[in-house]
Amino acid sequence: MFKKDFIQGIIAGILASIAGIIYSRVYFFANEADFSNIVNVYSIIGLNLAACIVIAFLHTALLKWIKKIAELIFNLSLSILSFALIVIPLSITLPLNVQFPELFPGLVIPMLFFPSMAWFTLNPFFSSPKK
């Protein structure tokens, strides 16, 4: 059971990473705000893969523990969690050598939704058809 979720997590992590890298480049060219010592290709790939593997664990665990309404609880939890994470970029204190900290949430907040978006996008390919 976890094998399917794990594969979905890895592919979702790769998709979210690609989206994150593209978005960070677009954001840099649009605003000329350089946060590359905090948000760079490596941190984007690492965090998105880690997030999607955690999502896969959560999905497997919920399906195992609460069989009936697991999908509903999972989808709701993932959406709420993604939204709640907005607090982090808003409250974080960046090193003082980083210019324009006002623009940091604009870079990071959309990225917080990429793992769950990638997971939900891939879900139809991995979910078992209902009988």
Add this chain to the structure above:
Amino acid sequence: MKKHFYAIAAFVVLLASAFTGFQSMDWKISDNYSVKFDGGDPAGEFKGLKGTISFDPNDLKDSKFAVSIDVASINTGNGMKNTHAKSDKWLDAEKFPLISFTSKEITKAGSGYEAKGTLDMHGVQKDITLPFTFDGNVFTGSISVNRMDYNVNTAEPNHGAQVMKVDINVPVSK
């Protein structure tokens, strides 16, 4: 006339060199200065340091500081805190764009110096004493500033630190 030319030229050069002696008291602020404040929460730095620094360790009587920092340049490392700090609830950068210090007297104090003068912040002028050292063309000083003394968000005395330690490090060149 030709006979006296060199004597006059020598006199002019001598006179001009005397003026360079006067000018040598003035220092230019280098770009790598820092004005950092720390109250635990918040902590950060200011940019936009400008002004005149006239300082000669051998002529403290004629030495003088008249410097200011740009309030809007405040950086706490957090965008929301920066916006709050610049707002009319806190430093009100629009109404009071500069924090300035003008010395009235500079004296020797131990191994360093003391600059007594007026700190103008948030529309309030207060006399303060700024202890500092001057070593290797770098001015280094540290003071504590209580925001309540300058009417900065007095409505919320416990919202963030009241007393900020301000560390100033200003490399200068001629």
